[in-house]
Each structure stands twice: as C-alpha cells, then as structure tokens.
Amino acid sequence: MELAHNEGYVLASYAITAVAMVIIIGWVYIDSRSRQRELKRLDEAGIRRRSARTAAADQTVTGKTSDA
Template identity: 45%
Template sequence: MIMSLGPYASFIVASYAAAALVIVILIGWVMLDYRSQTQRLRELEERGITRRSGRSATERR
C-alpha cells in the first residue's frame, strides 16, 4: 500500500523523521539520567545515607 502524499511529501516525511529523532533522544536522555541517579543513590547508601522509603538503589519493584 503506497500512499501519495502530494507536493508536501518531503515536508511530511521530514517532520515525522524529526519527531522520531526527538523521541529517540529523549528516551536516551532518560535512560542515562536513570543510570546516573541510581549510581548516586548507591554512592549515598555506601556512605551510610539511607532512603526514607527503605529500599536500596539496586532493588527493583
């Protein structure tokens, strides 16, 4: 099934590509921040500072 996008095809495809790129960048950013925050929590726990929730940084829900 090939769709005809008309004279604006390049704009439409570029818009979808840009949106996909932004989403991929945001997902990567969140993953890196999660790792960073988990590492910070581990370091704090090693120094004896605990979380109020009582869970460790390496525990999964």
C-alpha cells in the first residue's frame, strides 16, 4: 500500500489524534480521582448527597426501603 503524496498528512493526523486521545483520557482520569477525593472528604465531614437524604426521608415516612 502506497500512501504517496498524502503520507505526511495522514501520519500527522494519526499522531495528533493519538496525542489528543491520550490527553483527554489522562484529564478524565485525573479529574475522576479529584472528584472521588472531594466526595470522600465531604462524606467524612458529614455532608451527604441530597439523594441519600431523600431516600432516608422516604424510608422514615413510608417505613419501606427503596430496594426492589
């Protein structure tokens, strides 16, 4: 398979795409770890999620659990 005149363009495009994907994956990974640390810190401080409060309030009112 000959790439002929487009060889440089095609290879540069693949390289740029690969670098961009690595950067995005790294960014998402680092951000995820940061959010997990923040959630752990908030949980240790006694701050709960709104959905957890709503579920606990529903159980108190109805006497039922939300587990199916």
